[in-house]
Amino acid sequence: MTLSEKETPACRDPASPVRIDGVMTKLTTAQTTERLLEDRLALTAYIACVTRNYHLAEDVFQEVCVKAIGQIDFFESDVHLRRWFRVSARNRAIDIIRAREGRYVGLGEEAMEALEQEWEDEDLYSRDDRGEALAKCLDSLSPRSREIVKMRYFENRSGREIADSIGAKIGSAYQAIARIHKALRECVRQQFEVSK
Amino acid sequence: MTEKELDVFFQQVAAYQDGGLSESELARFERELLDDPQRRRLFAEMQVRSAAISERFRTAAFSMGSPHSPSPPVTTTPRTPRSVWMLAAAVAVAASIAIALLTPKPRGENATVAHLTPPGSPDPNVGSEGNTFATITYASHAKWDGQIPNATLTSIPLNKRVTYRLSSGAVRLSMDSGAIISLAGPASFTGIGPDEIELEMGKLAARMPTADSTLVVHSGGTTVRDRGTAFGLTAKVNGDVDLSVFDGSVSVERESSGGVSQPQTVQEGESIACSESESRAVAYSPEQYEDIWPLTIGVDEASNLIDFVPPGPLGSLDKFANDSKLLLIPETMNYRNETKLSIAAIKPSESYPENRHSRISIRPGKLVSSYLLIYLPVERWEGNRHTLTGSVSFQKPIIGVVVGPMALAKSDRFFGNPEIDYENLQFRYLEDKATEDGNLPADSLRVSDDGKTLHFQLNVGAGQDNLRVLVDETPSL
Numbered sequence: 210m211t212l213s214e215k216e217t218p219a220c221r222d223p224a225s226p227v228r229i230d231g232v233m234t235k236l237t238t239a240q241t242t243e244r245l246l247e248d249r250l251a252l253t254a255y256i257a258c259v260t261r262n263y264h265l266a267e268d269v270f271q272e273v274c275v276k277a278i279g280q281i282d283f284f285e286s287d288v289h290l291r292r293w294f295r296v297s298a299r300n301r302a303i304d305i306i307r308a309r310e311g312r313y314v315g316l317g318e319e320a321m322e323a324l325e326q327e328w329e330d331e332d333l334y335s336r337d338d339r340g341e342a343l344a345k346c347l348d349s350l351s352p353r354s355r356e357i358v359k360m361r362y363f364e365n366r367s368g369r370e371i372a373d374s375i376g377a378k379i380g381s382a383y384q385a386i387a388r389i390h391k392a393l394r395e396c397v398r399q400q401f402e403v404s405k
Numbered sequence: 406m407t408e409k410e411l412d413v414f415f416q417q418v419a420a421y422q423d424g425g426l427s428e429s430e431l432a433r434f435e436r437e438l439l440d441d442p443q444r445r446r447l448f449a450e451m452q453v454r455s456a457a458i459s460e461r462f463r464t465a466a467f468s469m470g471s472p473h474s475p476s477p478p479v480t481t482t483p484r485t486p487r488s489v490w491m492l493a494a495a496v497a498v499a500a501s502i503a504i505a506l507l508t509p510k511p512r513g514e515n516a517t518v519a520h521l522t523p524p525g526s527p528d529p530n531v532g533s534e535g536n537t538f539a540t541i542t543y544a545s546h547a548k549w550d551g552q553i554p555n556a557t558l559t560s561i562p563l564n565k566r567v568t569y570r571l572s573s574g575a576v577r578l579s580m581d582s583g584a585i586i587s588l589a590g591p592a593s594f595t596g597i598g599p600d601e602i603e604l605e606m607g608k609l610a611a612r613m614p615t616a617d618s619t620l621v622v623h624s625g626g627t628t629v630r631d632r633g634t635a636f637g638l639t640a641k642v643n644g645d646v647d648l649s650v651f652d653g654s655v656s657v658e659r660e661s662s663g664g665v666s667q668p669q670t671v672q673e674g675e676s677i678a679c680s681e682s683e684s685r686a687v688a689y690s691p692e693q694y695e696d697i698w699p700l701t702i703g704v705d706e707a708s709n710l711i712d713f714v715p716p717g718p719l720g721s722l723d724k725f726a727n728d729s730k731l732l733l734i735p736e737t738m739n740y741r742n743e744t745k746l747s748i749a750a751i752k753p754s755e756s757y758p759e760n761r762h763s764r765i766s767i768r769p770g771k772l773v774s775s776y777l778l779i780y781l782p783v784e785r786w787e788g789n790r791h792t793l794t795g796s797v798s799f800q801k802p803i804i805g806v807v808v809g810p811m812a813l814a815k816s817d818r819f820f821g822n823p824e825i826d827y828e829n830l831q832f833r834y835l836e837d838k839a840t841e842d843g844n845l846p847a848d849s850l851r852v853s854d855d856g857k858t859l860h861f862q863l864n865v866g867a868g869q870d871n872l873r874v875l876v877d878e879t880p881s882l
Contacts, residue, residue, distance in 0.1 A: 343458070363458075368425050
């Protein structure tokens with residue numbers, strides 16, 4: 210029996226060392242791959258705290274994945290893997306930004322350290338039911354709101370471009386994005402309540 | 406936190422995500438995050454939600470092939486635990502892996518061209534007719550000394566006799582003579598005429614797209630004249646110049662206290678270093694131009710999973726082998742097609758494998774550039790499986806993407822690079838269904854609606870997946 214058959218990520222403590230037949234072991238390449246695929250959204254979101262660009266965050270995620278999977282018999286637990294991944298990805302993202310733009314402007318080390326606590330929370334990691342709920346909520350948005358988030362997060366358009374397209378000032382574009390996030394947050398919460 | 410405070414905080418996060426907070430606003434935002442766990446939680450949730458939104462639209466774009474749908478079809482199959490597990494199982498057997506999910510960049514990360522406000526220019530944002538020498542056709546993270554960036558999507562002309570200072574980032578210029586120049590910051594340059602530029606400091610890579618294109622670059626006491634070429638030039642602050650010729654040859658003259666030297670011809674694959682006192686051959690070193698070369702050859706953006714062959718003679722492809730990257734090779738640039746061509750290829754707004762039977766027709770006289778995207782594994786063995794996903798955006802619109810073995814062989818004859826032995830490339834086609842006992846999923850491609858971006862998800866194994874992107878070089882009116 211393989212570890213993934215015995216222990217699904219939902220029921221095992223991610224901080225505990227991996228055990229097979231009572232013997233403490235390390236994450237296999239297959240397990241590392243599986244965990245990273247499951248944690249992809251949360252980790253990409255963490256990288257985007259630095260890159261502020263979800264496409265670049267995806268690129269960094271992919272690069273660090275290759276590195277992680279090359280670390281054979283290294284990760285002792287999911288938490289160990291996630292911590293290592295976040296640190297590596299953060300450093301890589303900053304390097305890329307410095308190379309491209311000359312300097313990194315964004316949240317400093319202290320703030321990123323504080324945010325680490327949030328990314329330790331299991332709730333932030335992959336939840337397919339949350340994805341389903343978000344999909345339904347996106348569908349319930351007005352066509353204009355849907356277009357705004359599509360432009361912002363899929364087409365990677367800047368706030369200025371969105372403002373131009375809706376004939377508003379940049380502050381109004383941020384306001385519109387904020388309102389959509391608030392609506393989606395509330396909608397997803399309601400979806401969960403209904404499903405309970 | 407009150408509703409009002411929540412609204413304001415979400416707006417701050419939206420501005421932060423966009424890089425729209427001023428230094429003081431950023432400092433305040435950071436302080437508030439540090440002081441308030443609730444804000445940190447909300448921020449983390451908004452980051453994850455944003456990533457999820459990005460993925461929903463991406464999934465919709467890929468799985469639907471419904472280019473005109475204004476919204477993501479939420480009925481598309483979400484990534485279920487089973488599909489994640491199957492994907493994990495498919496890739497986990499590899500000794501190393503590139504996990505990649507679609508990274509589309511329908512718009513450039515910084516696909517805006519800054520309006521320039523050159524000091525002393527009476528009408529800085531619009532070059533007056535007859536007074537310009539070039540147009541900026543792309544800017545990547547460009548910052549200008551003393552300039553006020555004002556984002557716009559239109560290309561803008563640059564005035565002659567104005568010194569422009571690019572402090573960081575990179576730009577591509579189209580000279581009025583037709584020559585294409587890419588510059589990396591820090592650089593300082595002045596336009597002299599439609600085919601003449603002075604590079605006071607910095608580095609440029611230049612390419613003449615047609616036989617009619619001409620270019621003269623002055624730097625320090627050195628003058629470089631092209632002869633139907635591509636070359637790179639670095640100007641140092643002390644007036645010294647390094648020159649590498651990637652294609653064809655250039656003529657170099659040096660001016661010193663003793664007068665102007667006899668023109669010296671520098672050939673493809675050669676580099677020279679010029680100072681006031683001498684000009685000497687040095688080891689060929691195109692590497693320093695690798696960062697701006699993609700812009701010069703008409704590629705605006707590409708995922709980090711794509712490597713570009715360095716400019717200059719290609720040599721053996723083996724030296725570019727990489728298990729986790731794709732290689733992009735410019736093949737024939739600005740090829741003028743002489744006969745009508747009909748080739749199987751995916752067109753803009755189409756996807757592979759859904760539209761694998763599509764064909765394109767290229768009329769005689771059309772100018773076409775060809776780029777080969779190729780997966781060259783270091784070792785070819787059955788268990789070597791990788792998923793490579795990303796995108797590449799071109800300056801000009803894609804005519805078609807050639808993927809089938811017959812179509813690749815047919816188009817090799819017209820668009821192939823003479824230095825590549827295409828017959829030696831094995832299993833070069835894409836797969837429209839799962840292979841290797843179902844362990845290697847089908848490949849998928851999509852060309853954006855505007856035709857400028859190719860999104861790919863290649864599940865590669867022992868073969869050398871190839872695809873050829875044909876781009877329309879017809880000058881825009």
